Amino acid sequence: xxxxxxxxxxxxxxxxxxxxxxxxxxxxxxxxxxxxxxxxxxxxxxxxxxxxxxxxxxxxxxxxxxxxxxxxxxxxxxxxxxxxxxxxxxxxxxxxxxxxxxxxxxxxxxxxxxxxxxxxxxxxxxxxxxxxxxxxxxxxxxxxxxxxxxxxxxxxxxxxxxxxxxxxxxxxxxxxxxxxxxxxxxxxxxxxxxxxxxxxxxxxxxxxxxxxxxxxxxxxxxxxxxxxxxxxxxxxxxxxxxxxxxxxxxxxxxxxxxxxxxxxxxxxxxxxxxxxxxxxxxxxxxxxxxxxxxxxxxxxxxxxxxxxxxxxxxxxxxxxxxxxxxxxxxxxxxxxxxxxxxxxxxxxxxxxxxx
Ligand SMILES: *Cc1c(COP(=O)(O)O)cnc(C)c1O
Numbered sequence: 001x002x003x004x005x006x007x008x009x010x011x012x013x014x015x016x017x018x019x020x021x022x023x024x025x026x027x028x029x030x031x032x033x034x035x036x037x038x039x040x041x042x043x044x045x046x047x048x049x050x051x052x053x054x055x056x057x058x059x060x061x062x063x064x065x066x067x068x069x070x071x072x073x074x075x076x077x078x079x080x081x082x083x084x085x086x087x088x089x090x091x092x093x094x095x096x097x098x099x100x101x102x103x104x105x106x107x108x109x110x111x112x113x114x115x116x117x118x119x120x121x122x123x124x125x126x127x128x129x130x131x132x133x134x135x136x137x138x139x140x141x142x143x144x145x146x147x148x149x150x151x152x153x154x155x156x157x158x159x160x161x162x163x164x165x166x167x168x169x170x171x172x173x174x175x176x177x178x179x180x181x182x183x184x185x186x187x188x189x190x191x192x193x194x195x196x197x198x199x200x201x202x203x204x205x206x207x208x209x210x211x212x213x214x215x216x217x218x219x220x221x222x223x224x225x226x227x228x229x230x231x232x233x234x235x236x237x238x239x240x241x242x243x244x245x246x247x248x249x250x251x252x253x254x255x256x257x258x259x260x261x262x263x264x265x266x267x268x269x270x271x272x273x274x275x276x277x278x279x280x281x282x283x284x285x286x287x288x289x290x291x292x293x294x295x296x297x298x299x300x301x302x303x304x305x306x307x308x309x310x311x312x313x314x315x316x317x318x319x320x321x322x323x324x325x326x327x328x329x330x331x332x333x334x335x336x337x338x339x340x341x342x343x344x345x346x347x348x349x350x351x352x353x354x355x
Contacts, residue, residue, distance in 0.1 A: 073139075170303040297323075305336075
């Protein structure tokens with residue numbers, strides 16, 4: 001356990017946890033009792049406080065609402081079989097948050113505020129980390145420009161807030177995805193590598209068009225030629241072709257996922273050839289046609305690993321083999337679940353113990 005600064009706490013008069021049905025948790029709509037709120041002004045973080053989850057007093061001129069200086073992170077805390085609480089790789093989220101902040105002209109968040117704040121908040125709301133199979137506590141740190149002024153320039157004031165949502169395993173049937181040939185998620189020199197609000201706003205319309213055609217989400221391609229595969233929905237995407245694991249390399253346009261990094265690590269440890277490079281639409285379509293595409297799946301914190309059952313390209317729907325017990329994606333999913341539940345040793349030091 002890490003010793004950290006203790007922030008001032010104002011506790012709820014009464015927890016509302018007794019009103020929550022942990023067997024029936026809609027994603028992201030139920031909130032734990034407390035939140036951490038920090039305010040930045042005059043070049044420094046001040047007024048850090050843990051308080052009841054509650055509305056914020058904001059003015060209509062709040063700069064983030066107009067010009068989108070807004071970034072976020074997402075990670076999960078788990079209750080292990082030893083009844084301890086652990087968080088999966090939060091230092092990676094911490095570093096990524098600050099990369100996003102830099103890109104959006106926002107101040108850096110110190111480690112004692114990000115990591116220390118999460119530790120203190122999750123410790124306080126530890127009852128909200130359910131040990132039921134598949135359940136976890138989703139942690140949402142975010143920051144936004146807080147100036148009350150319109151005018152396009154970086155805000156001088158910011159809020160950094162952390163709240164938590166109890167969530168259940170994000171089971172969904174294997175997804176049907178469409179390779180997008182017109183709209184783009186990210187361009188070179190753009191903000192694709194940052195977890196910033198506008199990226200998600202811009203993806204809603206094309207995703208909705210695909211949903212109207214019967215697909216769950218899109219496979220995003222590069223913004224110049226639509227020749228290279230980048231991500232799937234809001235997950236990184238991986239393919240197993242001829243026993244090799246292939247995924248888009250990182251850069252401006254691909255988000256550096258913590259799940260991606262972890263799954264690639266496991267693949268290498270387990271002896272797979274891993275190729276992080278430009279992945280062409282053509283090679284994936286050829287592999288689908290030749291039946292050499294063995295697995296396709298998205299990876300990200302929410303669903304961890306989400307198998308793809310169908311890929312659509314230029315009007316043709318190509319079925320993808322469904323994962324079996326022996327599939328890499330199932331093996332990786334099981335390994336990560338066993339690790340987070342304390343059923344196997346944390347051999348790579350991926351868990352941070354909260355309490
Ligand atoms: C958050 C996110 C991911 C997954 O990142 P994780 O750290 O694994 O949760 C992938 N792509 C996009 C666009 C994302 O926003």
